[in-house]
Amino acid sequence: MEQNKDHWENVYNTKSSSEVSWTQEVPRTSLDIILSCNVPKTARIIDIGSGDSKLVDFLLEAGFTNITVLDISTKALERAKLRLGEKAALVKWLVQDVI
Ligand SMILES: C[S@@+](CC[C@H](N)C(=O)[O-])C[C@H]1O[C@@H](n2cnc3c(N)ncnc32)[C@H](O)[C@@H]1O
Numbered sequence: 001m002e003q004n005k006d007h008w009e010n011v012y013n014t015k016s017s018s019e020v021s022w023t024q025e026v027p028r029t030s031l032d033i034i035l036s037c038n039v040p041k042t043a044r045i046i047d048i049g050s051g052d053s054k055l056v057d058f059l060l061e062a063g064f065t066n067i068t069v070l071d072i073s074t075k076a077l078e079r080a081k082l083r084l085g086e087k088a089a090l091v092k093w094l095v096q097d098v099i
Contacts, residue, residue, distance in 0.1 A: 005097065007073050012075035017052060027055045042066050048098050052079040060087055068092040
């Protein structure tokens with residue numbers, strides 16, 4: 001398990017968002033699925049394996065108030081928090097191995 005964490009910490013410590021294949025400027029599919037559920041803005045939403053994805057930014061912008069972001073990499077979440085600035089305080093951050 002530690003190997004997996006080491007792998008992902010290494011990725012986020014050595015590559016920028018533009019250097020990995022999965023980065024989306026707008027995570028359209030995930031966002032559209034969540035919005036199509038028509039859940040209240042207070043619904044509990046968790047992004048598991050979030051990395052430093054901007055999904056949380058768009059969820060905040062859409063008015064969701066109960067967002068949790070979980071990733072195995074401390075660095076990934078640090079990067080997302082840094083990007084969000086003061087808005088980061090509106091989110092629950094978990095560095096966890098989901099397995
Ligand atoms: C391919 S990246 C996708 C990141 C993000 N969802 C995005 O679309 O930009 C996979 C992510 O899953 C995380 N991850 C891998 N194994 C995990 C585990 N066992 N528990 C939690 N996160 C994990 C990695 O750290 C990485 O951020």
